[in-house]
Amino acid sequence: MIWATVLISSLGCFLLKYAGMAMPDAWLSSPRVQRIANLMPVALLSALVIAQTFGVGQTLVLDARAAGVAVAIVVLLLRAPFPVVVVAAAATSALLHRL
Amino acid sequence: MNQEVELPDNERRRITRDGVSLAFTVGLYGTAFGAAASSSGLSPWQALALSALLFSGASQFAVVGVGVITSWPLAVTAITGALLLGTRNALYGLRMAPILQVRGLRRVAAAQITIDESTGVAISQEHLGLPAMRHGFWVTGLGVYVFWNSFTLLGALGADALGDPAQFGLDAAVPAAFLGLLWPRLKGRTPWAVGMAAAITVLILLPHAPVGVPVITSALAAVIAGWKNGGAK
Numbered sequence: 634m635i636w637a638t639v640l641i642s643s644l645g646c647f648l649l650k651y652a653g654m655a656m657p658d659a660w661l662s663s664p665r666v667q668r669i670a671n672l673m674p675v676a677l678l679s680a681l682v683i684a685q686t687f688g689v690g691q692t693l694v695l696d697a698r699a700a701g702v703a704v705a706i707v708v709l710l711l712r713a714p715f716p717v718v719v720v721a722a723a724a725t726s727a728l729l730h731r732l
Numbered sequence: 733m734n735q736e737v738e739l740p741d742n743e744r745r746r747i748t749r750d751g752v753s754l755a756f757t758v759g760l761y762g763t764a765f766g767a768a769a770s771s772s773g774l775s776p777w778q779a780l781a782l783s784a785l786l787f788s789g790a791s792q793f794a795v796v797g798v799g800v801i802t803s804w805p806l807a808v809t810a811i812t813g814a815l816l817l818g819t820r821n822a823l824y825g826l827r828m829a830p831i832l833q834v835r836g837l838r839r840v841a842a843a844q845i846t847i848d849e850s851t852g853v854a855i856s857q858e859h860l861g862l863p864a865m866r867h868g869f870w871v872t873g874l875g876v877y878v879f880w881n882s883f884t885l886l887g888a889l890g891a892d893a894l895g896d897p898a899q900f901g902l903d904a905a906v907p908a909a910f911l912g913l914l915w916p917r918l919k920g921r922t923p924w925a926v927g928m929a930a931a932i933t934v935l936i937l938l939p940h941a942p943v944g945v946p947v948i949t950s951a952l953a954a955v956i957a958g959w960k961n962g963g964a965k
Contacts, residue, residue: 638807639778642795643785645811646818650788651843653825654832662826669958670819672926673951674790677817678914679927680950681797683934685907691939701904705911714757715912719764722908723901730899 701726739863747864751853751871758789758849759879761909765792766887768906773800776888783884787877788847790913791817797906798944809944816951824851831865845873922957929953 686702687693701722708721762783769779774796782792794813801807825846831854834842850873857864894900917923930950937946 634804634807635774635778635801636781638795638801638810639774639781640785641807642791642811642814643782645815646786646788646791646821647844649815649818650821650825650846651840653822653827654829654834654839654843654846656822656826665959667823669955670823672923672954672958673816673819675914675917675923675926676930676950676952676954677794677813677947678790678910678917679930680934680947681794681813681910682907682914683931684938684947685797685910686904687935688938690943691941693935693938697901698904698907701901702907702911705904705908709912709915716757716760716764718912719761719905719908723905725901726904727899727901730901 697726697729700729737861737863739860739867743860743864744867747853747857747868748871751868752875754849754853755872755875755879758876759883761789762880762883763887763890764905764909765789765796765880766884766889767891767900767902768793768887768909769796769884770888770891771902771906772796772798774888776885776892779888780881780885783881786814787844787880788814788818788821789880790910791815793906793909793913797910805942806944809948812948813944816948820848821846824848827851828854828869831862832869842869842873845870845877847873847876849873849876926953926957929957 682702686698687695704725705718705722708718713721765783766776766779769782769792770776774782779796782795786792786795791814794817795810798806798810798813801810825843828842828846828851832839832842850869853872854865854869857868891900891902914927918927930953933950933953934946937949941949
């Protein structure tokens with residue numbers, strides 16, 4: 634199951650990249666398609682942040698992850714580079730797990 | 733943009749340096765992906781396969797972000813999320829095609845390394861002409877490929893050796909990673925509105941809908957906002 638998921642998503646994502654490079658630009662260059670494709674990562678990443686911060690299966694919970702993400706926001710506001718953000722969140726959560 | 737001007741050696745070296753240092757920084761983050769993959773039950777080889785074959789950070793996190801894949805609905809959720817996040821690479825390909833002008837195997841290779849970073853570095857060399865843009869694309873794309881895959885394996889093996897992922901805060905590292913990817917895209921009113929709408933969608937649907945459905949549904953926020961802005965520009 635995991636291998637099938639890995640291979641199917643890889644093939645699909647490759648075909649998306651290849652299509653852009655091989656396709657005549659009439660369809661993809663429509664401004665509407667461009668706008669939607671630009672906003673798609675914003676929608677999905679926002680959704681994933683919430684689902685991964687508060688979700689456990691089908692329930693919403695408030696645990697160490699939320700504290701980690703809160704610290705990540707502070708660190709992002711301080712313009713820290715990406716790896717620092719991830720490590721700060723992980724360290725916060727790890728600390729809370731140990732208390 | 734059509735000029736085939738010679739690329740001076742000093743500019744070539746600068747582009748190489750910029751591309752490689754960006755590639756290394758981004759590649760480091762592969763460690764976080766490898767660790768997240770491991771905590772979602774992927775073997776180090778499966779994590780490496782995603783980095784080598786899928787090779788697009790946000791899509792890869794979407795696959796491992798659904799948790800341990802034990803049923804087909806979860807698999808479909810993972811695949812759909814990865815594909816939706818991968819749609820922007822098609823637009824990058826469209827942008828790069830006339831610059832690279834490649835066919836056959838070189839086009840396959842170019843397509844595989846068409847990601848945020850390679851396209852970004854290429855486009856920022858526009859004032860120097862096509863050879864500079866091509867050089868930026870290949871150096872950055874191949875550099876990220878090498879570092880990203882190496883650090884993925886390192887992260888996956890490391891996390892496997894460490895044991896319980898929550899103990900090391902990896903449970904918070906995944907949403908923080910998504911947030912880090914999201915942050916630079918939140919520029920202007922429309923992205924903020926789309927982000928908030930998506931977040932609220934998940935909060936409302938998560939307790940009621942099957943796992944994965946809330947995240948996929950949030951894609952509608954992008955479709956609606958992108959559709960409606962029609963008259964603006």
